[in-house]
Amino acid sequence: MRLHYDDETERFRAELDEWLDEHAPSEDQMRDRPLSSAHLPDWARRWQRTLFDAGWLVPGWPPELGGRNATPVQQMVYFEELSSRQIQRSLNIQGLSIFAPSVIDFGTEEQKQRWALPVLRAERATCLGMSEPGAGSDLAGLTTRAELDGDDFVINGQKVWTSGAHHADFCLCFVRTDPSAPKHKGISAVLLEMTTPGITVRPFPSFVDKAAWVDFNEVFFDDVRVPRENLLGDLNDGWRVANTSLAHERGMLWIYESAHLDRALEIALDDAGARNGGQRRHSAQLRDTLVDAYVDALALRCLGYRGFAKLSAGKAAPEHLLLKLFASESSQRLFLDFCETIGVEALDVETRPVEMRVDNSWPWMNRYLGSFGTTISGGTSEIQRNIIAERVLGLPR
Ligand SMILES: Cc1cc2nc3c(=O)[nH]c(=O)nc-3n(C[C@H](O)[C@H](O)[C@H](O)COP(=O)(O)OP(=O)(O)OC[C@H]3O[C@@H](n4cnc5c(N)ncnc54)[C@H](O)[C@@H]3O)c2cc1C
Secondary structure: OOOOOOHHHHHHHHHHHHHHHHHOOOHHHHOOOOOOOOOOOHHHHHHHHHHHHHOOOOOOOOHHHOOOOOOHHHHHHHHHHHHHOOOOOOOOHHHHHHHHHHHHHHOOHHHHHHHHHHHHOOOOOEEEEOOEOOEOOOHHHOOOEEEEEOOEEEEEEEEEOOOOOOOOOEEEEEEEOOOOOOHHHOEEEEEEEOOOOOEEEEEOOOOOOOOOOOOOEEEEEEEEEEEHHHEEOOOOOHHHHHHHHHHOOHHHHHHHHHHHHHHHHHHHHHHHHHHHHHHHHHOHHHHHHHHHHHHHHHHHHHHHHHHHHHHHOOOOOOHHHHHHHHHHHHHHHHHHHHHHHHHHHHHOOOOOOOOOOOOOOOOHHHHHHHOHHHHHOOOOHHHHHHHHHHHHOOOOO
């Protein structure tokens, strides 16, 4: 079997390649590291703005939203090219992949102008107020309250794990607006300025944070007044916004995850060959590790393409419900196996600013510890298994 694209698609790829050769940020520029997922160094703002202006930020969207009405296949090629060059479109991923698309899907024209466009143009960065101390996997159990008082909502409560909140300008916040309704039905989505009086942001480091990089925050709301016009979607319809938000771009993100696994495997192969005069390559344990990762990487790619082909033909693609779990756990397995193979050397944990690209010299233990971010955020592996059991295999709850 040979997988290939038609000539027109390859021309699209060539046009993108040429553009990237000319405009992509240099290694040197990227050395100015972000301090969190909502901190945008000047070069990152300029880069995202350049993508927006040229219609390469979200190719599937129309030009006024930073796109060029690209077909689904062209969008896939776009993600293939960016991921193979290890280039991110935005350093504020939650802004580009969740916040802006949610406003575009559910917002009024005014909301799109005020909240989505500045985020797409990298003038503003965002955070997501979903999880709470008592509501993570069970997001519908959230208790942060918003009560209508005249033309304002008054918000009280607490969020946690809010990535980048200390550098964010805007927040998409999920609040309980009808405590008497069944829990999924009493939630609303509200757009907030992070400078609104009554919001306290408290950053806290995690054990895998690197020097200068702190991403997690607790966010407290004490009588925070937000105009009613900041409601996104209908009152008490926030559950639909939350579900749509998390589904955005899932269909394409596996390409990044697959490229990430390929890259980790490449580094593992280099590392295995480089040390001890190549002896490690001949350890049976390491050979198993590398072959397993190679097979995983190939399977991931094939699953992704198969799902994409089904979706493009208007069919259901249960494969795509497996990809997040499979990609995150395959990388984690590779990192752990590699740590075990290199033994005590793996304890050499390093604290350095976060890398924009997967860096060859990042210690394996850092990779392993860091990989839990991907098996937890956006729905833990256990929750993914529940989803697969119920929606793909048809098992009872
Ligand atoms: C890197 C990272 C970035 C994040 N960024 C944000 C952010 O920007 N904004 C935000 O709002 N949140 C963010 N989160 C929080 C994330 O959404 C939650 O951590 C996640 O939803 C899990 O919730 P929890 O931590 O409360 O764990 P819990 O839901 O308490 O789960 C604890 C354990 O129980 C298991 N479990 C729970 N329910 C079930 C079940 N029904 N069946 C089987 N097992 C179950 C889980 O799998 C887990 O192992 C981030 C998390 C990470 C790791």
